[in-house]
Amino acid sequence: MKKKLIRGLIFSTFAMSSLSHAMMALDDESLSKVDGQALLSMEYTQGYNSVDESGQAVDQSKVGFYKLGLEAEMELNANIKKLQLGCGGANGSGACDIDIDHISLSGLPANSNYTSDERAATSALLTNPFIEIAIKDPKSAATREVMGFRLSAEKISGLMTLGTENSNTPNGINTFSGYMKTKASAGVATTAERVMDYASTQQYIEGAVKGTLFGAEVDLPLHYKSDNYSFNLKSTTAPFTIPATVVSGNRMTDVQLKGTGTVDRLDFSGPLEAQISLLGLNINLNKDVTGYLTGLKTDITVNQSLGLIHALYLNNPASLSLQAQKILWPGAAVAAERGWWLAMEDEVDLGSITPSDKVAITDEVLKQTIAGINHDLSTNVRNCGDLLFGCVAGSSLDVKEIKNPSLIDFPLTNLKLSGQEFRSNCFGGLKFC
Numbered sequence: 001m002k003k004k005l006i007r008g009l010i011f012s013t014f015a016m017s018s019l020s021h022a023m024m025a026l027d028d029e030s031l032s033k034v035d036g037q038a039l040l041s042m043e044y045t046q047g048y049n050s051v052d053e054s055g056q057a058v059d060q061s062k063v064g065f066y067k068l069g070l071e072a073e074m075e076l077n078a079n080i081k082k083l084q085l086g087c088g089g090a091n092g093s094g095a096c097d098i099d100i101d102h103i104s105l106s107g108l109p110a111n112s113n114y115t116s117d118e119r120a121a122t123s124a125l126l127t128n129p130f131i132e133i134a135i136k137d138p139k140s141a142a143t144r145e146v147m148g149f150r151l152s153a154e155k156i157s158g159l160m161t162l163g164t165e166n167s168n169t170p171n172g173i174n175t176f177s178g179y180m181k182t183k184a185s186a187g188v189a190t191t192a193e194r195v196m197d198y199a200s201t202q203q204y205i206e207g208a209v210k211g212t213l214f215g216a217e218v219d220l221p222l223h224y225k226s227d228n229y230s231f232n233l234k235s236t237t238a239p240f241t242i243p244a245t246v247v248s249g250n251r252m253t254d255v256q257l258k259g260t261g262t263v264d265r266l267d268f269s270g271p272l273e274a275q276i277s278l279l280g281l282n283i284n285l286n287k288d289v290t291g292y293l294t295g296l297k298t299d300i301t302v303n304q305s306l307g308l309i310h311a312l313y314l315n316n317p318a319s320l321s322l323q324a325q326k327i328l329w330p331g332a333a334v335a336a337e338r339g340w341w342l343a344m345e346d347e348v349d350l351g352s353i354t355p356s357d358k359v360a361i362t363d364e365v366l367k368q369t370i371a372g373i374n375h376d377l378s379t380n381v382r383n384c385g386d387l388l389f390g391c392v393a394g395s396s397l398d399v400k401e402i403k404n405p406s407l408i409d410f411p412l413t414n415l416k417l418s419g420q421e422f423r424s425n426c427f428g429g430l431k432f433c
């Protein structure tokens with residue numbers, strides 16, 4: 001036993017001796033050839049007069065930025081039931097700068113049809129997180145002043161969800177102060193069936209028909225004008241796109257999205273009564289009209305409650321800051337306003353913006369189609385066959401295609417979007433934990 005202890009002590013002595021000899025001083029030339037990386041890094045940036053991407057001029061010539069960063073990747077899975085920052089105070093009473101219910105941050109499961117358990121087993125990846133402090137007059141011990149600080153990371157990759165469900169009732173974001181730019185998105189709206197009549201448009205349907213009389217073609221079109229019509233508009237689809245949109249401001253509760261689209265073939269049918277003048281006589285025209293509209297284009301304005309935005313697919317820098325005055329933080333797109341500010345610097349993906357429910361065609365939208373319908377029915381005169389037995393005595397009139405290249409102002413409000421569906425960040429399928 002003693003021999004084993006002695007051998008162990010001798011071996012340890014030689015090992016320590018060789019280790020101490022392995023440590024040696026390096027001169028500058030030798031040290032320059034060694035690569036290494038510090039866990040913590042510090043950086044100073046002097047502010048200057050600049051203009052942000054929104055066109056705001058910001059004078060920061062007397063502000064310095066001190067940054068303490070962690071040169072590492074961190075994984076985080078977190079749920080926050082209620083986040084309220086900057087309530088009342090300098091920005092006014094009765095609201096908060098940031099007021100969000102049920103925030104969850106996780107990784108993005110590889111399976112797009114993921115379960116709650118699969119999401120809860122993932123973590124968001126924070127690359128090089130850091131804290132930064134803005135100081136006014138940093139070189140003067142007598143007058144220097146802390147103007148703000150921010151918590152940030154050079155990139156956050158993962159899924160952030162807001163609220164407990166994607167429904168027609170807003171939940172999640174109550175008020176938002178900050179900056180976010182959404183990626184260009186596309187979707188397909190499905191319109192609901194409805195009736196188009198004079199009561200809904202307050203406009204006449206006008207057109208012309210032609211045909212034969214006693215076997216001879218009548219060259220003179222017979223014009224009609226009707227306020228007695230009732231056309232059933234079938235459901236159709238309307239593909240649309242919304243370009244990249246900047247969402248920026250203080251204590252916002254909703255956002256306006258602008259886009260364009262087209263309306264696919266829109267079939268209609270229904271009765272129309274009018275009078276035509278034939279051989280000096282006013283004759284009733286009583287028809288069951290069928291046809292379809294093509295070529296409609298839409299100028300879309302979506303007034304969307306932020307409480308209907310739930311799923312943000314992150315792969316970009318993000319920060320949470322507090323400042324006593326407007327500050328353009330280094331690397332930020334726009335200046336942060338006074339108070340609390342949440343910024344996501346690169347474009348955020350909202351996924352598909354296809355409405356989950358059918359979209360109603362309003363009376364105001366219908367009114368914009370009448371001029372194009374009347375123009376086509378009047379200039380492209382329809383042939384109804386024998387004027388007596390086809391136009392007058394006959395019961396149906398197929399007008400076929402009505403080309404209507406009108407640009408329609410199509411406002412939409414508070415859409416439940418299919419791309420905003422998400423699963424909770426909890427094991428066992430709990431709604432929140």
